[in-house]
Amino acid sequence: MGIEELNKKLxxxxxxxxxxxxxxxxxxxxxxxxxxxxxxxxxxxxxSKILSNFIPPYDATVVEKVKKAGQIIIGKTxxxxxxxxxSTETSDYGVVKNxxxxxxxxxxxxxxxxxxxxxxxxxxxxxxxxAGSIRGPAAWCGVVGxxxxxxxxxxxxxxxxxxxxxCPGPIADSVEKVxxxxxxxxxxxxxxATTQEGKERQEGxxxxxxxxxxxxxxxxxxxxxxxxxxxxxxxxxAARVLEKLGxxxxxxxxxxxxxxxxxxxxxxxxxxSSNLARMDGxxxxxxxxxxxxxxxxxxxxxxxxxxxxxxxxxxxxxxQARTLIIKDFEKLFSRVDLLLSPxxxxxxxxxxxxxxxxxxxxxxxxxxxxxxxxxxxAISVPCGFVENLxxxxxxxxxxxxxxxxxxxxxxxxxxxxxxxxxxxxAISG
Amino acid sequence: xxxxxxxxxxxxxxxxxxxxxxxLEGKLAETLNYVEILKEIKTEGVVPTYQVGNNENRxxxxxxxxxxxxxxxKYEAKIVWE
Numbered sequence: 001m002g003i004e005e006l007n008k009k010l011x012x013x014x015x016x017x018x019x020x021x022x023x024x025x026x027x028x029x030x031x032x033x034x035x036x037x038x039x040x041x042x043x044x045x046x047x048s049k050i051l052s053n054f055i056p057p058y059d060a061t062v063v064e065k066v067k068k069a070g071q072i073i074i075g076k077t078x079x080x081x082x083x084x085x086x087s088t089e090t091s092d093y094g095v096v097k098n099x100x101x102x103x104x105x106x107x108x109x110x111x112x113x114x115x116x117x118x119x120x121x122x123x124x125x126x127x128x129x130x131a132g133s134i135r136g137p138a139a140w141c142g143v144v145g146x147x148x149x150x151x152x153x154x155x156x157x158x159x160x161x162x163x164x165x166x167c168p169g170p171i172a173d174s175v176e177k178v179x180x181x182x183x184x185x186x187x188x189x190x191x192x193a194t195t196q197e198g199k200e201r202q203e204g205x206x207x208x209x210x211x212x213x214x215x216x217x218x219x220x221x222x223x224x225x226x227x228x229x230x231x232x233x234x235x236x237x238a239a240r241v242l243e244k245l246g247x248x249x250x251x252x253x254x255x256x257x258x259x260x261x262x263x264x265x266x267x268x269x270x271x272x273s274s275n276l277a278r279m280d281g282x283x284x285x286x287x288x289x290x291x292x293x294x295x296x297x298x299x300x301x302x303x304x305x306x307x308x309x310x311x312x313x314x315x316x317x318x319x320q321a322r323t324l325i326i327k328d329f330e331k332l333f334s335r336v337d338l339l340l341s342p343x344x345x346x347x348x349x350x351x352x353x354x355x356x357x358x359x360x361x362x363x364x365x366x367x368x369x370x371x372x373x374x375x376x377x378a379i380s381v382p383c384g385f386v387e388n389l390x391x392x393x394x395x396x397x398x399x400x401x402x403x404x405x406x407x408x409x410x411x412x413x414x415x416x417x418x419x420x421x422x423x424x425x426a427i428s429g
Numbered sequence: 430x431x432x433x434x435x436x437x438x439x440x441x442x443x444x445x446x447x448x449x450x451x452x453l454e455g456k457l458a459e460t461l462n463y464v465e466i467l468k469e470i471k472t473e474g475v476v477p478t479y480q481v482g483n484n485e486n487r488x489x490x491x492x493x494x495x496x497x498x499x500x501x502x503k504y505e506a507k508i509v510w511e
Contacts (some may be wrong), residue, residue, distance in 0.1 A: 008461060008492075023450075075434060151481070151482035162482065164479065164482075185454060190489055193486060194480070194482030206481060258466060259466060259467075259470055261463070261467070262467050266464055269460075273440060280441070288443060289443050293450050296442055296446070297453070297457065300436045300453075300457060317470075319478055319479055320475040320476070324470065324472070326481070359459065383476040
């Protein structure tokens with residue numbers, strides 16, 4: 001099956017460039033880019049009708065870096081409109097289907113990027129995460145997704161959703177490919193003042209460079225009672241693989257993730273209302289009538305929480321609670337080297353089951369929100385199957401410690417073969 | 430209770446479209462009810478974190494960067510999605 005035919009089934013791409021049709025040449029690397037990254041001369045919609053006519057005059061910094069590395073951008077992937085969701089069901093261009101089961105969602109908001117990788121349509125894909133948007137779809141599509149430390153990768157040219165947590169990152173079918181892509185896109189950018197040169201923690205808590213003696217914390221609250229039981233069990237089995245390699249598993253206590261949902265919801269809606277104020281059809285795009293319902297609801301809620309008289313109770317309160325979340329992680333990382341948990345509390349749900357639930361996205365991303373608010377790096381790796389659907393395990397590291405979580409993820413991958421399993425629909429290399 | 434007419438005006442959103450959105454106020458209330466649990470968190474005297482990244486201004490020379498000038502007419506918007 002060709003890539004265009006496959007895309008008709010999956011709806012992973014909004015735009016497929018000419019390059020997508022060409023056969024893979026030796027050593028060529030084909031990259032799919034989430035549609036909220038500006039690509040010079042190539043339609044960039046952020047999956048919203050309001051930008052259905054927007055052709056950016058410049059490249060996002062990460063896109064420029066991919067091009068400079070000699071890699072080929074084959075197209076722009078589908079997502080939740082303005083990344084407002086965790087299933088791509090809010091896309092104005094139709095939902096992305098999960099390559100493992102076409103009746104299920106691929107996750108979101110970087111659903112098109114994860115599905116394109118799982119289906120073998122590209123070598124790797126650029127995604128972006130605000131809270132779970134890389135890790136979540138990577139878990140549900142059975143691929144690897146890295147959310148770097150906030151400030152490690154430039155946001156210049158990324159259509160802003162929640163500026164204080166937005167973070168670009170790679171999705172691929174192995175840790176090694178994710179690492180190579182990460183090496184390309186990372187780095188300080190004069191055009192994004194929030195980027196900086198963060199330093200890796202030199203001395204580990206347990207391990208000294210390797211997995212032997214490494215202390216891995218398993219947050220009790222992240223193996224939720226409300227989660228799918230077999231998902232929790234699968235992740236615990238995966239943790240034991242790391243234990244056999246010499247790591248010590250330690251049960252730890254964290255702040256209840258339900259608070260992170262509330263904190264994240266307020267901060268994100270507030271920043272959304274501010275960031276989307278520029279979408280007015282004056283300089284680009286259509287006018288504000290072209291927003292979809294989810295976009296309008298989020299803008300309205302954020303406008304409410306930023307209003308004079310409500311600001312202190314919502315926005316400021318949430319930012320104070322965020323400080324407590326950061327402190328909670330600092331305390332944890334004085335005891336353990338990294339944290340391990342399920343990426344998502346369930347496997348991919350059926351398309352449509354989430355419609356009408358105002359808080360669906362936030363509930364689905366419950367295990368990613370706290371670490372995103374704290375700006376921490378995290379990786380999701382395939383660690384098993386439940387009902388023939390992939391399950392992801394996430395490793396969360398201290399700030400700037402991408403190398404550590406990549407190394408441990410790689411050790412896990414070498415001992416297991418979950419990442420080698422492909423859906424039947426996939427184009428074989 | 431949240432007044433969607435007032436918020437829509439503040440948010441510069443067309444009321445005409447909001448009327449088609451069914452139980453808009455109900456859905457907004459659902460979210461606001463959820464975030465009520467923020468009240469359970471003790472935050473007295475806690476310094477808010479608005480930004481976890483770099484907090485220093487980044488300066489650059491006040492010079493024109495030719496590669497960032499948009500060529501007239503080259504990338505004019507056009508409707509490609511119907």
